[in-house]
Amino acid sequence: xxxxxxxxAKKLSNALFAAGLPNAGELTSATDPRFGDYxxxxxxxxxxxxxxxxxEVARRIVEHLKVDDVGEAPTVAGPGFINFTLRxxxxxxxxxxxxxxxxxxxSQAESPRRIVVDFGSPNVAKPMHVGxxxxxxxxxxxxxxxxxxxxxxxxxxxxxxWGTQFGMVIYGWKNLLDQDALQQNPLAEIVRFYxxxxxxATSDPQVREACRQELVKLQGGDKENIDIWNECVALSMQDFxxxxxxxxxxxxxxxxxxxxxxxxPGVVEHLxxxxxxxxxxxxxxxxxxxxxxxxxxxxxxxxxDGGFNYATTDVxxxxxxxxxxxxxxxWYVVGxxxxxHFKQIFEIARRQGYQADLRHITFGSILGEDRKLMKTRxxxxxxxxxxxxxxxxxxxxxxxxxxxxxxxxxxxxVAQIIGIGAVKYADLSQYRMTDYVFLWDKMLSLQGxxxxxxxxxxxxxxxxFRKAGKSWNWHPADKEIGWKPMRICLNESAEINLAKRLxxxxxxxxxxxxxxxPNILANYxxxxxxxxxxxxxxxxxxxSEEPARSSRLALCYLTGRVxxxxxxxxxxxxxxxx
Ligand code: ARG
Numbered sequence: 001x002x003x004x005x006x007x008x009a010k011k012l013s014n015a016l017f018a019a020g021l022p023n024a025g026e027l028t029s030a031t032d033p034r035f036g037d038y039x040x041x042x043x044x045x046x047x048x049x050x051x052x053x054x055x056e057v058a059r060r061i062v063e064h065l066k067v068d069d070v071g072e073a074p075t076v077a078g079p080g081f082i083n084f085t086l087r088x089x090x091x092x093x094x095x096x097x098x099x100x101x102x103x104x105x106x107s108q109a110e111s112p113r114r115i116v117v118d119f120g121s122p123n124v125a126k127p128m129h130v131g132x133x134x135x136x137x138x139x140x141x142x143x144x145x146x147x148x149x150x151x152x153x154x155x156x157x158x159x160x161x162w163g164t165q166f167g168m169v170i171y172g173w174k175n176l177l178d179q180d181a182l183q184q185n186p187l188a189e190i191v192r193f194y195x196x197x198x199x200x201a202t203s204d205p206q207v208r209e210a211c212r213q214e215l216v217k218l219q220g221g222d223k224e225n226i227d228i229w230n231e232c233v234a235l236s237m238q239d240f241x242x243x244x245x246x247x248x249x250x251x252x253x254x255x256x257x258x259x260x261x262x263x264x265p266g267v268v269e270h271l272x273x274x275x276x277x278x279x280x281x282x283x284x285x286x287x288x289x290x291x292x293x294x295x296x297x298x299x300x301x302x303x304x305d306g307g308f309n310y311a312t313t314d315v316x317x318x319x320x321x322x323x324x325x326x327x328x329x330x331w332y333v334v335g336x337x338x339x340x341h342f343k344q345i346f347e348i349a350r351r352q353g354y355q356a357d358l359r360h361i362t363f364g365s366i367l368g369e370d371r372k373l374m375k376t377r378x379x380x381x382x383x384x385x386x387x388x389x390x391x392x393x394x395x396x397x398x399x400x401x402x403x404x405x406x407x408x409x410x411x412x413x414v415a416q417i418i419g420i421g422a423v424k425y426a427d428l429s430q431y432r433m434t435d436y437v438f439l440w441d442k443m444l445s446l447q448g449x450x451x452x453x454x455x456x457x458x459x460x461x462x463x464x465f466r467k468a469g470k471s472w473n474w475h476p477a478d479k480e481i482g483w484k485p486m487r488i489c490l491n492e493s494a495e496i497n498l499a500k501r502l503x504x505x506x507x508x509x510x511x512x513x514x515x516x517x518p519n520i521l522a523n524y525x526x527x528x529x530x531x532x533x534x535x536x537x538x539x540x541x542x543x544s545e546e547p548a549r550s551s552r553l554a555l556c557y558l559t560g561r562v563x564x565x566x567x568x569x570x571x572x573x574x575x576x577x578x
Pocket of ligand 1: 158334
């Protein structure tokens, strides 16, 4: 289904061509609805290129613009913007065709790609903390949106389950383990003795050496150490899986660092042979002498003691994803502190001749109320699992107040949906690069740009349909779309505004992937909920006469489906009641 935006963009480029002007500028939805629905800065750009008056260029473009099939005559405003206003009848027609479209007008990508999304990727023997949430929530939303757009997505959890820390973990297990504590809370106990070993190793060279020995034994295949390692990985995974269940996160593959272990010698060999890496002071190193920003930042891929490191593993990972999984793109949803690391890895991949699109998708930090990195009172990282459990408890209180009549299982279910939704949405509604302050009351509020506000709008719509009677019953998750295209009549301005917003769903979803910004979708859904509330206050639905009644019910139906689908693309569920 062609969107208004792409239709107008085509008309604009035809007009530029007919006016003998170069194709330039963008056609976007209007920043201020008073001036229309869409706008373009084409005249400003062309005028600048050609040293002419922007308003004069705008006038020439408008002369050639043929938009009477969709809109009013375009107008020129301000320094030379061209504004477009859609005709209500055309909006009504498009809205009617959305009714019967399972994809709500969103087209599939013209050239689908195979995309590996590397997100979450926690480390064994360390609990997941609030810092991991952005990677998980952002990566999941991007993966959902990419697959909805028709790409083939492989979700990969690149777990840190191998590396030098295991020397200490094994030493701690053998010397400091408290069996009872391990029964009680396995990961907490592993973290405890790991930390203690770490402290010991710092002050005592003998412990340091003992840890090194344990690591050498592990890497040499010693049975006892391998068993301990396996046990620690399994116990950590249980904790991770609990978090994934709370957050409703799924992976297609979980190829952690250990998966690449056997490939590392070959990787280094290959880089040496092809001249990409060289021996330097006993280590194997890749230099980037011709890349200005990396010229003094070589990357070690085999240490002097023969050990491999994080970078070696990531080079092997690129080989696997591009060479064996045949990915066209890899998205690494990993914090900004690893920027240099990924620049190096991507440059090595380029030198190996890979042409895939490799992206490091970074994000800002989550801050506590004191605007510093979020920590517990004792200064530790806030464990993610506890945070998510608290979200459920807090949401439960809200439901007790709002709808005490719900049954116990309903309350539990709804509290989960609202609590988790609030945490995810607080993250996704921000531009990913901005730091944000984690505020329970704000994210759980039923007012403002929050998940509970959107979920409540959806619940309201569902209750309209329960009142409307059986023949109107529907559920957005129904595979079969029960709605045939029907006549939509748009008379009131609140109806027109709502319908126009709904038609933009198909324009917004693909935009998210331009710069990996789910906040574009989140903020769009917030606007939809707002215009819906205005519509609902201005236009009676169930009490109005036909044909307005059916037409308004259809608008409610579409709003419900857009909210349901939009939130689903963000990984957020909706309750039926709340
Ligand atoms: N485990 C790493 C960390 O917590 C993140 C891994 C990211 N992915 C990768 N391919 N390096 O810092």
